[in-house]
Amino acid sequence: MNNKLITVTSPLLPNLDDFHALLQEIWASKWITNNGSFHQQLEHELATYLKVPYLSLFTNGTLPLITALQALRITGEVITTPYSFVATTHSLWWNGIKPVFVDIDLATGNIDPNKIEAAITPNTTAIMPVHVYGKPCDTEAIQAIADKYGLKVIYDAAHAFGVKVNGESILNAGDLSTLSFHATKVYNTIEGGALVMHDEKMKKRIDYLKNFGFADEVTVVAPGINSKMDEMRAAYGLLNLKQVDTAIEARHQTAIKYRETLREVDGITFFDDMSGVCHNYSYFPIFIDENKYGMTRDELYFKMKEQNVLGRRYFYPLISTFSTYRGLESSNPRNLSNAHKMADSVICLPMHHTLSEEDIDRVLECIINK
Secondary structure, rough: OOOOOOOOOOOOOOHHHHHHHHHHHHHOOOOOOOOOOHHHEEEOOOOOOOOOOOEEEEOOHHHHHHHHHHHHHOOEEEEEEOOOOHHHHHHHHOOOOOEEEEEEEOOOOOOOOOHHHHOOOOOEEEEEOOOOOHOOOHHHHHHHHHHHHOEEEEOOOOOOOEEEEEOOEEOOOOEEEEEEOOOOOOOOOOOEEEEEEHHHHHHHHHHOEEEOOOOOOOEEEEOOOOOOOOHHHHHHHHHHOOOOHHHHHHHHHHHHHHHHHHHOOOOOOOOOOHHHHHHOOOOOEEEEEEEHHHHHHHHHHHHHHHHOOOEOOOOOOOHHHOOOOOHEEEEOHHHHHHHHHOOOOEEEOOOOOOOOHHHHHHHHHHHHHH
């Protein structure tokens, strides 16, 4: 049997000749950064594709989180989830904000709206939920809480590129939503990201903040930073936008094959598609019940690795267990039992557009043949 390495993800790459043609245009213009024509075009085309009113490009997916907090002048405490990538909580720390962790809903992996209200204090200014694995949060319940207490809502939508609920972009929820265009994501610009906002006034403020705070040649209106996307990555992104739908459908077909086989395996569970949701199939997490399956999560993870099949224990360990955060009162494991249960049982299977039938069979055989 073929023993090639099967990676957990693989970047969506544009045609090299097409990319070279755009690079030649950039070289001829000598305009390689600072809101060039490809940058402007990508902002416009992404906003159209994603069905959002305004969008600002960034050089990675973490800086939009940091900038969103600055733009909304968030201080004090922010309620968030421990079940995420570290960038979510690090963005709070970098802004001098105290994260307050609440538990998750095992049905989705997302923050549990029923746990949020009890965590609100006089110092709470915002809620920062994450659309985990691209599965939409209960945005209506979260917004109702935010409205009741006068809180802002910033969604970390790093996994949720193109996700829609009943035809509406999930990125339109809350006050701001952030995206990551890292190479591992469904849609990538190598490194990159974006911030989605509702109005032109906020778009202008964000654009100032990502360019040192410059409003014009001689006027600095805010203590901004430099987080602009360059022309090369914008051009790369324009080409990838043309093929992302095909890539998402390939992921969808892989998800169908995984589910068909794994549904019959005792001790293995996974998420099905949510009703009314257009998914992007960014990840395919499975959850191992070691008593029913007969093997621990880590035993399966390393068995797969020995057979050149790379999974990912994502998200393990929980953010709340890291040295920076574990001293927080909200990091107490007793308050986060669901998050710990999910983190201790998860493996994300290989999921990308280049997986072959043989690749998928090899992944499944690792799990089935105990």
